[in-house]
Amino acid sequence: MRRSSTHTSLTYGNLRVGYYYGNGCVAMYVQLGAKELMEQPIWETADLIRKSKSNATDEYVRSFIDFQELHYTEGITAGKRVSGFPDWRHTGHSSIDFGWGGPVTVLPLSRNLLGSVEPCFFLPYSSANEGMKDGFKVLISLPETDMPTFRVEMGKLSNLDKLSSL
Numbered sequence: 745m746r747r748s749s750t751h752t753s754l755t756y757g758n759l760r761v762g763y764y765y766g767n768g769c770v771a772m773y774v775q776l777g778a779k780e781l782m783e784q785p786i787w788e789t790a791d792l793i794r795k796s797k798s799n800a801t802d803e804y805v806r807s808f809i810d811f812q813e814l815h816y817t818e819g820i821t822a823g824k825r826v827s828g829f830p831d832w833r834h835t836g837h838s839s840i841d842f843g844w845g846g847p848v849t850v851l852p853l854s855r856n857l858l859g860s861v862e863p864c865f866f867l868p869y870s871s872a873n874e875g876m877k878d879g880f881k882v883l884i885s886l887p888e889t890d891m892p893t894f895r896v897e898m899g900k901l902s903n904l905d906k907l908s909s910l
Contacts (some may be wrong), residue, residue, distance in 0.1 A: 748765055770800060770804070770805055770808045771808070771830075772796045772797050772799065772800060773796060774792045774793050774796050776792070785861070830865055830866070831866045832865060832866060832867050832868065833866055833867070833868045833880050834868075835868075836867065837868070838868040840856070849867075864882060864883070864884045864885070865882070865883040865884075866879060866880055866881075866882060867881040867882070868880055868881075869881060879885075
């Protein structure tokens with residue numbers, strides 16, 4: 745969640761109030777079972793996500809930071825076998841100019857960033873990839889035991905182009 749939608753004046757540590765210190769992201773969650781997710785219209789899921797994002801108040805952000813600090817060494821998870829699907833396509837990270845141009849790629853620092861055991865990140869192409877500006881990358885984290893099945897399924901997808909050209 746981008747903090748631009750909420751005004752804040754954090755005064756932790758030695759930070760001087762009124763100065764810009766960077767962007768921060770906090771995880772916002774919608775809890776749905778797989779059956780519920782598959783059966784309800786996509787607009788209902790989108791509405792739940794929109795409502796979840798509106799809960800990012802100053803109090804929520806401070807609580808999130810405090811929780812992270814208290815439990816970081818234990819390893820923070822959203823639960824066993826929970827998957828997260830964060831969409832980073834519109835965060836603006838890919839268009840930042842560091843003075844020598846934009847980033848070559850945009851990736852999370854850790855796959856455990858959101859506490860999800862098996863996250864699937866939707867990532868933008870960098871501004872350096874002009875030909876791909878309308879596309880996006882998908883970063884998937886899976887247990888090693890699931891990789892053989894994943895390879896088979898990806899092989900089927902890659903053969904679709906060959907089959908459709910016949």
